[in-house]
Amino acid sequence: MAEIRVMREDLLPPKEPPRRHLISIGDLRREDVERLLGTARNFERSLERELKKLPTLRGKTVVNLFYESSTRTSSSFELAAKRLSADTMSIKSAGSSVDKGESLKDTALTLGAYDPDVIVIRHPQIGAPQLVARHTGAHIVNAGDGKHQHPTQALLDLYTISEELGRIEGLHVAIVGDVLHSRVARSNIQALTLMGARVTLVGPPPLIPRGVEAMGCEVSYEIDAIKAADVVYVLRMQQERMAEGANFVPSLREYTARWGVTPQRLRPGQKVMHPGPMNRGVEIDPVVADAADALIEQQVRSGLVVRMAVLYDLLTHGPAGVQAAALHEIGAA
Amino acid sequence: MLFGKNGRKDDLIVRGARVVDPGEGIDALLDVIVDQGVISRLESPDSSRLENAHRVVDGQGLVLAPAFVDPHVHLRTPGREDEETIASGTAAAAAGGYCAILAMPNTEPVVDSAVVLGSLAETAQAEAEVPVGFLAAITRNQGGAELTEMAELASAGAAAFTDDGQPVVAPGLMRRALQYSAVTGRRLSLHCEEPTLSRSGQMHEGGVSAELGFAGYPSVAESLMVERDLALAAYEGQPLHLLHLSARESVEALSRAQVARVAATGEVTPHHLCLTDEAVRSLDPNVKMNPPLRTEEDRQALIAGLRDGTIGAVATDHAPHARHEKEVPFEAAPFGVTGLETAFSALYTHLVEPGLLKLETLLERMSAGPARVYGLDAPSVAVGAPANLVLLDLKASRRVAESDFRSRSANSWLLGETVKGQVRLTVAAGRVAFES
Numbered sequence: 001m002a003e004i005r006v007m008r009e010d011l012l013p014p015k016e017p018p019r020r021h022l023i024s025i026g027d028l029r030r031e032d033v034e035r036l037l038g039t040a041r042n043f044e045r046s047l048e049r050e051l052k053k054l055p056t057l058r059g060k061t062v063v064n065l066f067y068e069s070s071t072r073t074s075s076s077f078e079l080a081a082k083r084l085s086a087d088t089m090s091i092k093s094a095g096s097s098v099d100k101g102e103s104l105k106d107t108a109l110t111l112g113a114y115d116p117d118v119i120v121i122r123h124p125q126i127g128a129p130q131l132v133a134r135h136t137g138a139h140i141v142n143a144g145d146g147k148h149q150h151p152t153q154a155l156l157d158l159y160t161i162s163e164e165l166g167r168i169e170g171l172h173v174a175i176v177g178d179v180l181h182s183r184v185a186r187s188n189i190q191a192l193t194l195m196g197a198r199v200t201l202v203g204p205p206p207l208i209p210r211g212v213e214a215m216g217c218e219v220s221y222e223i224d225a226i227k228a229a230d231v232v233y234v235l236r237m238q239q240e241r242m243a244e245g246a247n248f249v250p251s252l253r254e255y256t257a258r259w260g261v262t263p264q265r266l267r268p269g270q271k272v273m274h275p276g277p278m279n280r281g282v283e284i285d286p287v288v289a290d291a292a293d294a295l296i297e298q299q300v301r302s303g304l305v306v307r308m309a310v311l312y313d314l315l316t317h318g319p320a321g322v323q324a325a326a327l328h329e330i331g332a333a
Numbered sequence: 334m335l336f337g338k339n340g341r342k343d344d345l346i347v348r349g350a351r352v353v354d355p356g357e358g359i360d361a362l363l364d365v366i367v368d369q370g371v372i373s374r375l376e377s378p379d380s381s382r383l384e385n386a387h388r389v390v391d392g393q394g395l396v397l398a399p400a401f402v403d404p405h406v407h408l409r410t411p412g413r414e415d416e417e418t419i420a421s422g423t424a425a426a427a428a429g430g431y432c433a434i435l436a437m438p439n440t441e442p443v444v445d446s447a448v449v450l451g452s453l454a455e456t457a458q459a460e461a462e463v464p465v466g467f468l469a470a471i472t473r474n475q476g477g478a479e480l481t482e483m484a485e486l487a488s489a490g491a492a493a494f495t496d497d498g499q500p501v502v503a504p505g506l507m508r509r510a511l512q513y514s515a516v517t518g519r520r521l522s523l524h525c526e527e528p529t530l531s532r533s534g535q536m537h538e539g540g541v542s543a544e545l546g547f548a549g550y551p552s553v554a555e556s557l558m559v560e561r562d563l564a565l566a567a568y569e570g571q572p573l574h575l576l577h578l579s580a581r582e583s584v585e586a587l588s589r590a591q592v593a594r595v596a597a598t599g600e601v602t603p604h605h606l607c608l609t610d611e612a613v614r615s616l617d618p619n620v621k622m623n624p625p626l627r628t629e630e631d632r633q634a635l636i637a638g639l640r641d642g643t644i645g646a647v648a649t650d651h652a653p654h655a656r657h658e659k660e661v662p663f664e665a666a667p668f669g670v671t672g673l674e675t676a677f678s679a680l681y682t683h684l685v686e687p688g689l690l691k692l693e694t695l696l697e698r699m700s701a702g703p704a705r706v707y708g709l710d711a712p713s714v715a716v717g718a719p720a721n722l723v724l725l726d727l728k729a730s731r732r733v734a735e736s737d738f739r740s741r742s743a744n745s746w747l748l749g750e751t752v753k754g755q756v757r758l759t760v761a762a763g764r765v766a767f768e769s
Binding site for chain 2: 026103104105123124125126127128130131145146147148149183186209210211212213214215
């Protein structure tokens with residue numbers, strides 16, 4: 001005999017879905033990435049129209065909060081938001097109250113008072129996006145936090161690869177250079193392995209983080225290892241991160257001689273990528289950078305539509321039928 | 334060597350508690366009678382006469398044990414009284430079941446002269462809820478260059494010597510300090526960290542740091558210094574104490590030295606016994622400490638070392654930090670967490686309940702163990718002993734909340750966690766210092 005019970009919860013209004021953020025690729029599932037790339041593809045088609053602006057996010061506010069210099073990331077987020085008709089506001093640490101010693105928490109509280117829908121943050125310290133998420137009601141997009149994560153870079157790289165090569169699964173990608181100091185490398189290792197690609201890290205031993213194999217990639221100290229890859233992903237030599245006397249490599253000259261990506265070290269048809277900005281003649285030979293197989297400009301173009309897709313996905317809870325709790329959720333601490 | 338309030342001594346009867354004192358070999362239901370701050374009688378329950386002047390505490394269902402001794406506390410005084418004072422730190426200690434604590438000298442100014450030490454001792458006599466001992470620095474201003482006037486500091490009451498927070502980098506200076514410690518009769522307590530290996534390290538170097546992108550602070554940065562200091566102690570024939578051990582290799586080195594009859598002791602913190610570097614994935618600044626949380630293998634080695642006595646003492650390394658200094662991204666946060674008010678419940682919940690450590694062993698390592706390291710009288714439940722007692726409710730649990738702390742700081746890694754094992758009463762030096 002069935003008994004009808006009404007639980008207290010049944011009488012309450014449905015809970016709002018948890019506030020979603022994009023902080024780390026590690027928080028995404030494969031279907032989230034596929035959905036985001038699919039949305040980006042739709043946006044790419046829409047941009048082929050004469051009128052490039054979409055009304056989708058009219059009335060929404062996107063704040064870009066950049067504590068590190070950036071050209072391509074900040075400009076592409078700003079343009080992405082504008083193409084979706086959102087209001088944008090860009091704050092750079094130089095010339096702001098950050099210069100006067102304001103803490104990140106206070107800056108977050110100040111910006112939070114305007115009720116922005118999204119805060120895009122780049123910060124030199126790991127954990128900054130989580131802190132801002134805790135102190136505002138906005139969706140947070142990590143545009144790079146220290147050496148930790150740069151998830152939209154990895155998504156645009158996936159998008160570029162899948163547009164150029166038709167797939168990601170089963171491809172072999174070699175990531176070359178200063179992995180230790182690279183958030184781009186960390187996000188890409190996670191993103192590529194999530195989508196079924198094989199990843200080999202290539203570089204001098206001091207610049208390959210100890211224990212990194214646990215992320216599901218292989219490691220080689222020999223530049224010849226890049227020959228076997230479908231895609232060679234060249235990392236910037238992060239000279240600004242190299243403390244004086246740290247001796248990660250004896251000299252840039254020796255680095256270039258041993259690990260620079262030159263035409264001779266590539267095989268015909270290999271695609272070459274670089275997150276920019278490049279040090280031509282250091283990690284990448286200018287001939288390689290300008291060759292037809294280099295996808296570096298495509299990466300920048302992909303950045304726009306992928307960032308549009310990320311903003312759209314966060315603010316619309318994704319398309320109907322897709323589970324909403326996809327991206328990272330942060331509890332109040 | 335310990336400084337606290339003089340005066341009041343309490344009369345008290347704790348009735349019907351399970352008295353556990355591993356040192357005295359007691360584990361029985363007893364009434365414990367305290368007269369004028371001294372344990373006067375131990376009697377079987379209900380046979381004891383009620384005395385009018387005595388407060389009666391119902392101990393039924395509770396455990397009464399020798400109160401705890403914390404050999405490693407940062408009281409932040411002088412200099413950062415906003416983070417902790419002698420009054421607030423010792424109140425926190427009493428709430429955690431401690432009857433004595435030892436404070437580290439890395440204050441502003443550093444405790445490197447008899448003048449600074451004397452003023453701390455005076456303050457402690459006025460306001461300490463439980464007796465406090467003060468360690469003095471090994472080198473002036475903890476600068477690692479010149480020795481402090483160790484003999485004078487010892488006469489002024491320094492409990493021992495340490496540059497905690499900083500290693501003694503130069504081996505030659507370390508050797509001189511060991512040689513000179515012979516005339517002070519106090520041991521050296523060493524923070525073992527090879528600075529060129531730990532440089533800019535934010536967490537343990539391994540798979541988790543590789544993934545998160547933090548600069549690594551490898552185990553070998555600690556164990557290399559442990560090996561060096563043990564070699565020097567062996568050569569000089571002097572005792573030493575190793576602070577806050579975190580790595581398996583360090584425990585192994587200490588064990589080998591002890592077998593070789595070096596008079597070396599070690600301590601371990603609750604957080605290193607309960608957590609691993611996996612906890613850092615939360616990016617919570619309250620799991621950032623020096624030395625860092627290491628792997629499960631290291632944690633197991635620390636537990637084994639504590640169990641077999643290689644590591645004789647639990648030390649909280651209670652390190653209060655102002656809220657605004659911890660409310661920053663992990664990388665910008667200072668090292669250190671509080672521990673005085675949570676040590677027993679954390680260890681009871683994480684080690685005793687799951688069967689990793691016996692209750693008796695934990696009680697010993699939190700009380701007699703640390704007392705022995707520094708030559709203090711071990712608290713005990715014995716007739717004629719000063720009453721240093723803790724009454725524990727092993728069944729009660731609570732959710733750790735910021736508002737419950739007596740410490741001026743709340744940078745605890747246990748915030749929000751539910752832990753079992755509550756302190757109901759602390760008697761320190763014959764005086765009821767805490768009850769709940």
